[in-house]
Amino acid sequence: MHSAQYNPKTIEPKWQAIWEEKQAFKAVLDPGKPKYYCLIEFPYPSGAGLHVGHPRSNTALDIIARKRWMEGHNVLYPIGWDAFGLPTENYAIANHIHPARVTMDNISQFRRQLKRLGFSFDYSREVDTTDPKYYKWTQWIFLKLYEHGLAYKAQMPINWCVSCKIGLANEEVVGGACERCGGEVVRRVKSQWMLKITDYAQKLLDGLETVDFIDRVKAQQRNWIGRSEGCEVDFAIQGTDRKLRVFTTRPDTLFGATYMVISPEHPLIDAEENRIGNLEEVRDYREQAAHKSDFERTEMQKDKTGVQLKGLFAINPATGGEIPLWVSDYVLMSYGTGAIMAVPGHDERDWAFAKAFGLPIVQVISGGDVQEAPYVGSEDSVCVNSGFLNGLPWQEAQQVMADYLEREGLGKRKVNYKLRDWVFSRQRYWGEPIPIIHCPHCGTVPLAEKDLPLTLPDVAHYEPTDSGESPLAAITDWVNVPCPNCGGPARRETDTMPQWAGSSWYFLRYCDPHNDEAFASREALDYWMPVDWYNGGMEHTTLHLLYSRFWHLFLHDIGLVKAPEPYQKRTSHGMILGENGEKMSKSRGNVINPDVLVDEIGADAFRLYEMFMGAFDQAIPWSMNGARGCRRFLDRVWRLQEVVDRSNHALSPNLKVLVNQSIRKVGDDYERMKYNTAIAQMMALVNAFCDQGSITGGDLKALLLLLYPVAPHICAEIWETLGFPGFIHRQPWPSFDENFLVADLVEIAVQVNGKVRERLMVSPDMDKQTGEETLPQLPEVQALIRGKKLVKCVFVPGRLLNLVVK
RNA sequence: GCCGGUGUGGUGGAAUGGCAGACGCGACGGACUCAAAAUCCGUUGGUAGCGAUACCGUGUCGGUUCAAGUCCGACCACCGGCACCA
Numbered sequence: 001m002h003s004a005q006y007n008p009k010t011i012e013p014k015w016q017a018i019w020e021e022k023q024a025f026k027a028v029l030d031p032g033k034p035k036y037y038c039l040i041e042f043p044y045p046s047g048a049g050l051h052v053g054h055p056r057s058n059t060a061l062d063i064i065a066r067k068r069w070m071e072g073h074n075v076l077y078p079i080g081w082d083a084f085g086l087p088t089e090n091y092a093i094a095n096h097i098h099p100a101r102v103t104m105d106n107i108s109q110f111r112r113q114l115k116r117l118g119f120s121f122d123y124s125r126e127v128d129t130t131d132p133k134y135y136k137w138t139q140w141i142f143l144k145l146y147e148h149g150l151a152y153k154a155q156m157p158i159n160w161c162v163s164c165k166i167g168l169a170n171e172e173v174v175g176g177a178c179e180r181c182g183g184e185v186v187r188r189v190k191s192q193w194m195l196k197i198t199d200y201a202q203k204l205l206d207g208l209e210t211v212d213f214i215d216r217v218k219a220q221q222r223n224w225i226g227r228s229e230g231c232e233v234d235f236a237i238q239g240t241d242r243k244l245r246v247f248t249t250r251p252d253t254l255f256g257a258t259y260m261v262i263s264p265e266h267p268l269i270d271a272e273e274n275r276i277g278n279l280e281e282v283r284d285y286r287e288q289a290a291h292k293s294d295f296e297r298t299e300m301q302k303d304k305t306g307v308q309l310k311g312l313f314a315i316n317p318a319t320g321g322e323i324p325l326w327v328s329d330y331v332l333m334s335y336g337t338g339a340i341m342a343v344p345g346h347d348e349r350d351w352a353f354a355k356a357f358g359l360p361i362v363q364v365i366s367g368g369d370v371q372e373a374p375y376v377g378s379e380d381s382v383c384v385n386s387g388f389l390n391g392l393p394w395q396e397a398q399q400v401m402a403d404y405l406e407r408e409g410l411g412k413r414k415v416n417y418k419l420r421d422w423v424f425s426r427q428r429y430w431g432e433p434i435p436i437i438h439c440p441h442c443g444t445v446p447l448a449e450k451d452l453p454l455t456l457p458d459v460a461h462y463e464p465t466d467s468g469e470s471p472l473a474a475i476t477d478w479v480n481v482p483c484p485n486c487g488g489p490a491r492r493e494t495d496t497m498p499q500w501a502g503s504s505w506y507f508l509r510y511c512d513p514h515n516d517e518a519f520a521s522r523e524a525l526d527y528w529m530p531v532d533w534y535n536g537g538m539e540h541t542t543l544h545l546l547y548s549r550f551w552h553l554f555l556h557d558i559g560l561v562k563a564p565e566p567y568q569k570r571t572s573h574g575m576i577l578g579e580n581g582e583k584m585s586k587s588r589g590n591v592i593n594p595d596v597l598v599d600e601i602g603a604d605a606f607r608l609y610e611m612f613m614g615a616f617d618q619a620i621p622w623s624m625n626g627a628r629g630c631r632r633f634l635d636r637v638w639r640l641q642e643v644v645d646r647s648n649h650a651l652s653p654n655l656k657v658l659v660n661q662s663i664r665k666v667g668d669d670y671e672r673m674k675y676n677t678a679i680a681q682m683m684a685l686v687n688a689f690c691d692q693g694s695i696t697g698g699d700l701k702a703l704l705l706l707l708y709p710v711a712p713h714i715c716a717e718i719w720e721t722l723g724f725p726g727f728i729h730r731q732p733w734p735s736f737d738e739n740f741l742v743a744d745l746v747e748i749a750v751q752v753n754g755k756v757r758e759r760l761m762v763s764p765d766m767d768k769q770t771g772e773e774t775l776p777q778l779p780e781v782q783a784l785i786r787g788k789k790l791v792k793c794v795f796v797p798g799r800l801l802n803l804v805v806k
Numbered sequence: 807g808c809c810g811g812u813g814u815g816g817u818g819g820a821a822u823g824g825c826a827g828a829c830g831c832g833a834c835g836g837a838c839u840c841a842a843a844a845u846c847c848g849u850u851g852g853u854a855g856c857g858a859u860a861c862c863g864u865g866u867c868g869g870u871u872c873a874a875g876u877c878c879g880a881c882c883a884c885c886g887g888c889a890c891c892a
Contacts, residue, residue, distance in 0.1 A: 215810075215811095216809095216810050216811070216886085216887085219809060219810050219887085220809080220810075220886095220887055220888085222809085223808085223809055223810085223887070223888055224887085224888075226888085226891065228891075228892090230892080246892080247891095247892065248892060249891095249892065250892080261892095304890085328890095329890085330890040330892095331890080331892075332890075332891065332892090334891090335891045335892080336891075336892065339892095340892045341892085342892085343892090347892070348807085348890090349890050349892075350892080352890090353890095416891080416892090417891095418888090418889095418891055538886080538887085541887085542887085542888095609830095612818095612829085612830070613818065613819090613830090614818055614819060615819080617811095618811090618812080619885085619886095620818070620819090621818080623817085623818065623830095623831065625830095625831050625832070626817095626818065626830065626831055628831090629830055629831055630830080632830095632845095633830085635844095635845090639845095676818090676819075676820085676829080676830095677819095677820065677821095677828085677829080679829075679830090680819095680820075680828065680829035680830075681828090681829080682829095683828095683829055683830075684828075684829065687829090690846095747825090748824095748825085749824080749825040750825095751824085751825080751872090751873080753872080753873095754872070754873050756825050759825080791872085792872055793872085794824090794872050794873075796824055796873095799824050799825085800824055800825065800873090802824080802872055802873060803872090804872050804873095
């Protein structure tokens with residue numbers, strides 16, 4: 001009766017329809033039950049369709065979500081669309097289709113593909129960042145940021161991607177090139193909306209201590225925030241009242257500062273232009289530096305260039321000595337104060353610069369020969385040539401000098417961060433309009449909440465411009481509006497928000513996605529938040545993951561959400577590479593299409609393979625044969641129906657231990673994302689089932705419950721066919737019996753001097769002492785050590801016996 | 807340079823300090839078949855041997871230990887992130 005072939009093509013759509021009809025995975029706000037919020041990064045619905053990387057993350061958390069349902073939680077496992085962005089806009093331009101239309105089509109395609117894979121998403125909570133009902137609240141949060149002084153417009157040198165014709169955030173520039181297109185990035189000064197993420201640098205750092213993120217995510221965020229402790233020190237400019245402030249992490253080397261360097265953009269040049277003897281030369285240098293792109297500027301790393309500011313000298317506050325001032329582009333205006341004290345003896349860059357221009361090098365830290373090479377100091381170095389610091393270990397001298405500077409009013413302790421404010425303007429069409437009006441009389445006027453959403457005007461042309469103006473600027477009847485304040489003629493802001501805006505808070509909207517009164521109700525937020533488990537890509541660590549933590553910390557500070565941190569736990573999946581081990585891409589021709597896979601082996605086998613292929617957090621090449629192997633495994637599972645005695649609900653006596661072990665291991669492994677070993681265990685279990693030739697209903701039930709989170713359709717179908725009660729998706733997760741985790745007798749290895757010579761069957765309960773006393777007496781053990789002297793004997797219960805002989 | 811990660815068969819990868827190579831892929835041999843596919847059974851780290859077996863083997867070199875892929879020290883290679891950040 002069960003001889004029908006395993007046919008995923010019929011059973012998968014069948015169960016997907018049942019789950020949908022029964023609303024099996026609809027998240028319910030029920031304070032009487034524990035909640036669990038699983039989150040995967042919502043996809044960008046690109047025209048290329050679903051990538052095999054999406055299901056890796058989705059299946060991993062689908063397993064957790066389905067297991068949590070079985071464990072009696074209210075589960076929220078939502079899905080949505082991060083749909084604003086350049087590829088859609090570019091496609092729309094190239095094909096003369098409105099981006100909204102392109103987005104709709106792509107979303108339909110993605111939704112269809114995801115549904116075929118049987119994820120337990122609550123589709124009733126879908127969000128779409130391009131829906132005005134959604135971006136109304138993105139704009140609303142922006143206005144809150146503005147209200148609290150965290151959004152400001154500034155004339156800024158920005159990273160301009162020549163080919164995308166768009167300004168980029170620092171986080172979007174990778175190795176001097178555009179993160180998206182790899183094109184050239186140049187510096188352009190533009191008036192930009194900025195978000196003051198730097199105000200949250202310390203909170204973003206501190207918050208990491210309170211959450212369960214994998215180490216490399218924490219490390220990368222810390223690295224990006226780049227906290228460093230030191231002192232700001234004021235150097236007097238000789239003959240003026242002016243002070244030149246620098247930041248240093250090595251106040252202990254202050255006596256060794258033999259010159260100073262300011263960045264080409266430093267205001268001191270203009271302020272003291274009358275005193276600079278070689279102003280022409282200095283201005284030339286500044287000109288040159290300004291014309292270099294960031295890429296060129298970093299490329300020139302090795303050769304230090306610079307010009308002395310002739311006629312200007314500073315006083316070293318420690319030595320009282322007169323030191324020259326230089327300008328050089330190795331000093332960045334955007335970090336610290338844009339000026340440094342140069343200690344060539346103990347800093348590599350300063351040393352290279354001093355050597356290039358013949359500046360004096362003084363040793364102030366013992367050890368090394370500073371004329372030959374810069375020396376940063378070792379554990380036991382002490383200060384030398386440093387007045388009151390002499391003889392002090394340099395680490396201690398930092399504190400002594402900092403105290404001195406603060407006491408004398410020459411400087412103070414200071415913490416600096418590498419993190420920069422977030423460039424929030426984009427000069428493109430397909431993004432959230434920034435809800436701001438510029439009035440010649442009233443200045444910057446935010447839109448009132450009642451006027452939100454400010455919708456994108458529906459227009460025929462949205463090509464980007466080379467001038468750096470948004471295409472919205474050309475739509476005069478949209479741009480020209482009366483000022484909400486004074487009623488006079490005013491203009492709308494024409495820049496749009498970056499792609500990262502909508503994704504900075506989408507996990508909040510999922511809690512209450514259809515709310516028209518608020519971004520989400522407080523009740524829903526308090527119940528569902530924080531996200532219990534968030535899985536996503538490493539590439540978002542210093543972008544989305546940092547941005548969204550910032551927004552959430554802010555919303556917490558203004559009392560709109562309960563906890564400071566949005567994500568309790570963050571894990572990351574490795575990339576799936578092509579069969580040739582290279583990154584999948586259309587141009588390499590190694591892309592695997594999920595639809596083709598589902599057609600060939602079915603969604604369950606596809607999901608199974610993605611979880612089995614290797615360690616979840618590591619990059620791994622695709623193997624078509626490996627995927628087919630997973631299908632073979634499911635075929636074997638299917639055929640178990642032919643050998644099951646379904647009336648017997650007990651476990652087979654011979655399999656009792658293995659089943660119990662499997663229940664424990666599979667459950668543990670799922671929680672640790674060791675999906676590959678969980679599946680290996682189930683394969684071993686099925687092998688044991690097949691070896692035995694016949695199994696009980698109890699045996700099969702246990703297997704189905706364990707396998708169900710990975711391969712839900714086949715398990716649901718077998719469950720039903722065999723007449724097991726209810727639906728499998730509402731069965732409790734199986735528990736194991738402590739008493740049956742080990743067999744009555746276990747095989748141990750008998751080693752002689754660490755080499756395995758024999759095997760014995762012993763009771764797993766035999767303790768260390770008994771084993772060491774009785775086992776060496778056994779004749780088969782005696783035979784191994786005949787003629788030798790037993791020096792030592794180590795017995796590890798249930799494992800091995802090691803005999804040390806001479 | 808700094809931070810993080812990874813080195814194990816032909817291959818993807820297993821292994822709380824306790825029998826290295828689980829599980830899968832591939833390969834080889836066999837059964838079934840007119841034949842093939844599918845399925846099933848067996849073999850599969852290397853070297854030597856007909857064989858039982860012996861020796862070698864987890865990037866390299868050393869150390870700790872009765873016992874090291876695992877711990878410690880020094881290095882090598884590769885991958886990812888940051889980088890003229892004072």
